[in-house]
Amino acid sequence: MNIKVLDTTLRDGEQTPGVSLTPKEKLRIANKLDEIKVDYIEAGSAITSEGERQSIKEITRQGFNAEILSFSRPLTVDIDYCLDCDVDGVNLVVPTSELHITDKLNTDFENLLELSNNAVDYCKDHGLIVELSAEDASRSGVDFLKSVFDNAIDHGADRVCVCDTVGILTPDTSYDLFSQFRDLSVPIACHCHNDFGLAVANTLSAIKGGASEIHTTINGIGERAGNTSFEECVVSIDRLLPEFSTEVKINEIYDISKLVARLTGVYIQPNKAIVGENAFAHESGIHSDGIIKNSATYEPMTPELVGRKRKFVIGKHMGTHGLNNRLKELGLDVDKNQLQQICDNIKVLADKGKTVTDVDLQVIADNVLEIDHEDRIRLDEVTIVSGNKVMPTASVKITVDDEEILNAGVGLGPVDAAINALKSLDIFKDIDLIEYHVDSITGGTDAFIDVIIKLQKGDKVVSARGTEPDIINASVKAYVAGVNRLLRD
Template sequence: MKINVLDTTLRDGEQTPGVSLTSNEKFRIAVKLDEIGIDYIEAGSAITSEGERDSIKEITRQGFNAEILSFSRPLKGDIDYCVECDVDAVNLVVPTSDLHIKDKLNMSHEELIDLSNNAIDYCKDHGLSVELSAEDASRSDKDFLKSVYSDAIEHGVDRICVCDTVGILTPDSSFELFNYFKDFNVPVACHCHNDFGLAVANTLSAIKGGATEIHTTINGIGERAGNTSFEESVVSIYRLFPQFSTNIKIDEIYDTSKLVARLTGVYIQPNKAIVGENAFAHESGIHSDGIIKNSATYEPMTPELVGRTRKFVIGKHMGTHGLNNRLKEIGLNVNDNQLKQICEDIKELADKGKTVTDVDLQVIADNVLEINHEDRIKLDEVTIVSGNKVMPTASVKITIDEEEILNAGVGLGPVDAAINAIKSLDVFKDIDLIEYHVDSITGGTDAFIDVIIKLQKEDKVVSARGTEADIINASVKAYIAGVNRLLGD
């Protein structure tokens, strides 16, 4: 059975505290949503502002395959703005719980039904498809809710949606609720919130109960604890419920997730299912060994399915099989005794609380293999001048291939100035700093600073680290260590 997906990232997702998308950002997300096979895109709420309407109009002009909707209250003014934006349909939201009808709207049940029916008629008279969403449906009287839906169907509504507005459903109660409405002759949609962390589970139960459409947001963003996660729902349907299907291009899920995270500024937790950075990362020796022999041992799906790649993390839980695999990736072949010693050295380092980077691994392996690489670049001295009225300026003395070089640079801060003084030299050309992270290892003003960076040259990426009481020295040393690694390879 086909399950349709309505994505509300541009409306409900934008209600995430601190998120405000520009028209161009909304357009870029909408393009991607259409590309990956979303059936319905809720582009925004036309009543919100002139800027919001301009954003919606830009989307509706594109002739996407997806149906474009605007959120609307059951008011003529809201609907007129939807017509102005030339949307295909409206997500007509009508409160149905006594808490909303009586306390918020101060209406009777009969007045609410009349309001809903009149709004549907007005939409249909203006050529709009209508999805009627019952707000707070999960706390509504089921018989009254059924009356609202039945009247709506008689007035020509195209789809109905059951909204768990405050996320109080459980998988069992979700199944029962949607099973109650499964005999309607229009599609039934599910809109869940994640207040108790059950949005995806409730959405999947709704499908089993008879829902044929789900509302989601990319990365599960949204107000409070967020909405139903698009990626978790779609991949779960694909992998766990073979009797159902969607139109989604699953191998583009990760790219879509990263795009939305970047444009909204909403951080993706590392352990988030499907799209988190740790979702396909393995450190445990037992797991790494099993994965190398057969990925199905410790992965319920291949990372390639969702546009990801697998990675083995270096740490104290890593076993020799995973470590040997990582060593081969960086071009080192070792015998069993050498592998065992490298593994022991890594565990010793990790036991001290140190994150083991590729550079650390290279150094440890070099020591065990008795390979003495002479670094091409060495830092001799760095001096900083900075103040309230002085642009931070750095002078550095470094040795490159036995040649002593002096150089200077300016920057927004002392670290930026020091790095700029170095990377302006020819040997650092085509090397990009793609990640910079700082941690304070100890407390107090004399704390040791741990700087971890990632550098990229063409398709090669390495990480490096510098630990000093001085953040500038730590940053410069980390940068030069990474460059030495890149140049050495």
């Protein structure tokens, strides 16, 4: 059975505190949603503002294959704004719990039912597709909920939706609730919130109970604890519910996850299922060994399924099999004794709380293999002059192939000046600094500074680091170390 996907990242997802997307950003997300074959896109809420309406109009102009909807209350003014945006349909949200009807709307059940029916009539009279969503349905009386749905269907509603607005369902109660609507003559959708961390589980149970459509947001963003996670739910349907499927291009899930994270600024936790940076990362020796022999031993799916790549993390839990695999990727061949020695040295560093990078691994391996890497460049001295009214100036003294060289340079700051003093020398030409990152690894004004850089020469890219209390010395040492690596390679 095919399950339809309505994505509400651009409406419910944007209600995440601190998130406000520009029209261009919304269009980029909508374009990607359509590209990966989401069935329905809730582009926003037309009543919200003029800017929101412009965003929705820009999306509807694109001629996407996906059905484009706007959120709407059961009010003529809302629906008119939706019509002005030329959407295909509306997500007509009607409160159905006693709490919402009496305390929020200050009305009664009969008036609410009339309001709902009139709104559906108005939408259908104006050619709109209608999905009627029962707000707070999980705290509504089932008999009244059925009455709202039956009336809406009689008045022409195309789909209906049960909303677990405050996330109180459990997998069991979700299944039981949706099972009571199996005999409806139109598709029923499930809209869950994640207040108790059960949104995905409840959505999957709703599908088993009879739902044929799900509402999701990319990365599960949304107000409070968020909504049903698009990537977790879609992949779970594909891998865990063999009798159900979606049309979504699963191998592009990671791309859209990263896109939404960048545009919204909402951080993805490293251990988040499917799209977290650690989702396909292995450090444990037992796990790494199993993965190398057969990935199914410790992975329920291949990372390629969702557009990812597997990675082995260097650390104290890493075993020799995973370490040997990483060393081979770095072009290093070691024997059994050398491998064990490298592994032991890594554990010593990791026990001190140090993150072991590829650069560290390369140095450790070089020392164990007793490879004689004579550095052509040695840094002897760095002197800086800088102040409010003084152009930052640096002089450096280095030894290149046993020849002592003194040079100077200026820059926007002292680090820039020191690097420029080196870059103007012949041996540093054709080497580009492509990444520069600084971390304070201890506290206080005497903190140690960890500078990590990436350098490129031709098609060769290397990383290097320098750790010093002085950011200038750390930066220059990292730069010289990286250039030595490039020249050596």
